[in-house]
Amino acid sequence: MHPNALLELCAELVDSLLLFDKPADALVSDFFRANKSLGQRERHTIAETAYAVLRQRPMLQHLAQSGRGPMARRLAILAWAGNEAFLRGALKEEEQQWLKQVGSIDRAKLPEKLRHNLPDWLVEPLKARLGEEQFWQLADAVNTAAPLDLRVNLLKAKREDVQAALKDKGFNSTPTPYSPWGLRLEGKPALQKLDVFTSGQVEVQDEGSQLLSLLTEAKRGEMVVDFCAGAGGKTLALGAAMRNTGRLYAFDVSGHRLDKLKPRLARSGLSNVYPVQISNERDDRIKRLAGKIDRVLVDAPCSGLGTLRRNPDLKWRQSPDSVKELHDKQVAILNSAARLLKPGGRLVYATCSLLDAENEAVAQVFAEAHPDFTLQPAQEVLAHAQVDAEQAKALSDNGYLRLWPHRHHSDGFFAAVWERKK
Numbered sequence: 282m283h284p285n286a287l288l289e290l291c292a293e294l295v296d297s298l299l300l301f302d303k304p305a306d307a308l309v310s311d312f313f314r315a316n317k318s319l320g321q322r323e324r325h326t327i328a329e330t331a332y333a334v335l336r337q338r339p340m341l342q343h344l345a346q347s348g349r350g351p352m353a354r355r356l357a358i359l360a361w362a363g364n365e366a367f368l369r370g371a372l373k374e375e376e377q378q379w380l381k382q383v384g385s386i387d388r389a390k391l392p393e394k395l396r397h398n399l400p401d402w403l404v405e406p407l408k409a410r411l412g413e414e415q416f417w418q419l420a421d422a423v424n425t426a427a428p429l430d431l432r433v434n435l436l437k438a439k440r441e442d443v444q445a446a447l448k449d450k451g452f453n454s455t456p457t458p459y460s461p462w463g464l465r466l467e468g469k470p471a472l473q474k475l476d477v478f479t480s481g482q483v484e485v486q487d488e489g490s491q492l493l494s495l496l497t498e499a500k501r502g503e504m505v506v507d508f509c510a511g512a513g514g515k516t517l518a519l520g521a522a523m524r525n526t527g528r529l530y531a532f533d534v535s536g537h538r539l540d541k542l543k544p545r546l547a548r549s550g551l552s553n554v555y556p557v558q559i560s561n562e563r564d565d566r567i568k569r570l571a572g573k574i575d576r577v578l579v580d581a582p583c584s585g586l587g588t589l590r591r592n593p594d595l596k597w598r599q600s601p602d603s604v605k606e607l608h609d610k611q612v613a614i615l616n617s618a619a620r621l622l623k624p625g626g627r628l629v630y631a632t633c634s635l636l637d638a639e640n641e642a643v644a645q646v647f648a649e650a651h652p653d654f655t656l657q658p659a660q661e662v663l664a665h666a667q668v669d670a671e672q673a674k675a676l677s678d679n680g681y682l683r684l685w686p687h688r689h690h691s692d693g694f695f696a697a698v699w700e701r702k703k
């Protein structure tokens with residue numbers, strides 16, 4: 282493809298992403314579906330360039346002001362994630378001059394908000410929580426791309442065997458530092474056609490998500506509910522931990538998301554999973570199971586701000602109002618899910634948010650209203666669930682699990698674990 286044609290495609294995608302009317306990953310998929318002839322490398326350049334614009338939008342929009350021509354093209358030039366010589370082939374003489382001039386600007390001297398590239402409303406709570414130094418580490422960490430983590434399905438394979446099979450195909454990986462189920466891949470190989478993937482030996486899953494399933498510690502023969510199962514990333518991990526025995530209900534209000542679980546279930550070899558579309562958290566089917574369940578995982582709908590490495594658009598699509606609404610929804614879901622538990626049963630509340638409002642604040646509201654639930658220190662639960670005791674300590678904060686991209690190199694996660702008193 283001619284360099285200018287590729288640059289124009291980048292600009293077209295940037296234009297549509299900056300409308301923020303749909304999630305970026307869905308827009309990118311639609312874009313590639315509409316441009317089927319693109320090769321792997323071209324897709325990589327287009328997607329990475331567009332995501333770089335989302336990550337550094339304030340900085341790039343500021344720098345782009347000095348240029349000429351359509352704004353989306355200027356942004357794509359500044360964020361270009363492909364081969365540099367190839368880009369030069371796309372640029373007019375005046376664009377080359379402009380790019381050189383922009384390149385000479387010392388970005389470290391620009392105002393703070395152009396350097397952290399976060400919306401104002403997020404800065405204050407994150408600085409209050411982390412302090413100045415860690416805030417900047419976090420800002421850097423969320424503005425870089427995430428690695429690709431796999432969870433090995435221990436029903437079908439051992440971690441070291443999958444690692445060896447990947448190596449045979451030329452893909453290097455290392456065991457994840459905290460999760461005993463995980464492998465972290467070097468680069469971003471296309472996995473869909475590999476045997477280890479098609480035969481259900483691995484699923485793509487961030488290490489943090491694996492730790493949430495570990496915290497649930499679902500066991501053989503138990504009755505377990507994954508209350509917000511979505512496409513079932515955590516359901517699959519829970520089902521494997523149950524060794525394909527007992528009963529695992531996968532609830533979600535979205536039938537569309539539950540449909541995506543089906544092919545994954547087929548690959549996984551699990552037959553203990555029962556997907557159920559519920560109308561809301563007060564659905565009658567939940568009432569019928571009240572007091573009968575051993576473990577409930579509530580992987581609540583949240584702002585997703587812990588996944589900014591993968592979903593940088595979320596920082597521009599969320600707002601203080603949406604976070605407030607989510608907080609209320611999270612409390613309602615957690616209250617309802619808690620009714621399912623037997624005495625002695627375990628409740629895990631989790632989000633992939635960085636904000637106290639969706640995490641500690643929700644856990645606190647729940648704890649105050651439920652004296653019949655006792656908080657289980659995350660550190661102890663993790664150590665019991667095969668995570669090295671020292672590492673378990675590094676993952677916990679005030680009795681909760683707290684994962685941060687800049688410290689743990691996973692997505693940002695929160696989890697609280699309670700036991701219903703006997």
Ligand SMILES: C[S@@+](CC[C@H](N)C(=O)[O-])C[C@H]1O[C@@H](n2cnc3c(N)ncnc32)[C@H](O)[C@@H]1O
Binds near residue numbers: 508512583
């Ligand atoms: C964080 S996502 C779940 C991701 C999933 N657990 C996984 O590991 O792939 C939150 C899910 O909550 C679902 N949800 C939203 N409101 C709900 C409700 N009232 N009851 C149950 N699920 C709900 C959403 O449809 C979404 O799939």
